[in-house]
Amino acid sequence: MPIRFDYHMHTRLSDGKNSHEEMVEEAIKKGFNEIGFSDHFCIKGPNSWAMEADGIPKMVSEIDAVQKKYDGKIRILFGIEVDYFPDKEDEIAQVLKQYSFDYVIGSVHFLDDWNYDSDSAHKRYTEFSNDYLYQWYFAELQKAASSGLFDTMAHPDLIKKFQVWPESAQNGLFRTTAEIFADAGVAFEVNTSGIDRPCGEFFPGKEFLTELFNADIPVTLGSDSHKAEQIGRYFNDAKTMLKELGYPNLVRYRKRERINEPL
Ligand SMILES: [Zn+2]
Ligand SMILES: [Zn+2]
Numbered sequence: 001m002p003i004r005f006d007y008h009m010h011t012r013l014s015d016g017k018n019s020h021e022e023m024v025e026e027a028i029k030k031g032f033n034e035i036g037f038s039d040h041f042c043i044k045g046p047n048s049w050a051m052e053a054d055g056i057p058k059m060v061s062e063i064d065a066v067q068k069k070y071d072g073k074i075r076i077l078f079g080i081e082v083d084y085f086p087d088k089e090d091e092i093a094q095v096l097k098q099y100s101f102d103y104v105i106g107s108v109h110f111l112d113d114w115n116y117d118s119d120s121a122h123k124r125y126t127e128f129s130n131d132y133l134y135q136w137y138f139a140e141l142q143k144a145a146s147s148g149l150f151d152t153m154a155h156p157d158l159i160k161k162f163q164v165w166p167e168s169a170q171n172g173l174f175r176t177t178a179e180i181f182a183d184a185g186v187a188f189e190v191n192t193s194g195i196d197r198p199c200g201e202f203f204p205g206k207e208f209l210t211e212l213f214n215a216d217i218p219v220t221l222g223s224d225s226h227k228a229e230q231i232g233r234y235f236n237d238a239k240t241m242l243k244e245l246g247y248p249n250l251v252r253y254r255k256r257e258r259i260n261e262p263l
């Protein structure tokens with residue numbers, strides 16, 4: 001039996017709506033064998049949507065409690081979604097090394113101090129061309145991948161979230177980024193939440209995904225659930241897409257080691 005897993009979900013410890021227990025109950029109901037919690041950790045706080053470093057011990061105890069309670073029913077992993085800042089690499093590393101994560105997801109939600117991911121009113125988008133935003137975003141993503149801090153790169157083309165489509169073809173940028181992922185030894189996730197965002201498609205989109213596949217970058221799956229009912233959203237479509245592209249496996253994690261899971 002294939003192992004069904006979802007590695008990207010948030011609880012009330014960051015910006016999710018449900019408790020750990022509610023998420024676990026729903027995952028079991030949906031037939032998942034393995035889930036990983038990945039609440040936000042942002043070293044530049046405080047933010048209403050993220051934990052600071054002093055919130056992580058609470059996450060450890062919450063996960064420990066559900067692991068004990070649901071032992072034998074579902075495997076529960078200790079992941080985390082970490083905001084990347086190029087000027088904070090050492091501080092982030094200092095925090096992360098204190099814990100025994102199953103995996104660490106790296107995210108670029110900020111360009112300098114602009115949280116473009118939360119700028120749904122488009123306050124600052126109009127200051128830049130979309131091509132410029134792609135260059136900027138992908139430069140940050142490349143630095144994040146190369147930092148050595150992360151196992152998986154989250155929603156790798158999140159810059160398109162609010163329908164920010166490049167004015168010109170970006171295949172070269174996608175290819176370079178995929179090559180940098182390969183050198184860095186990171187995986188990426190197909191983040192299925194994009195379907196429910198204004199962009200209306202998975203992160204990453206087809207063209208970037210093809211470059212990632214061509215560069216042999218391992219792939220995992222995350223729903224980016226902020227509510228229990230979102231667990232595993234659109235996973236069948238994502239798996240079909242990856243199989244058609246030629247991916248033989250997804251990757252799972254245990255203590256930051258990869259495990260191949262046949263698709
Ligand atoms: Zn994110
Ligand atoms: Zn997330």
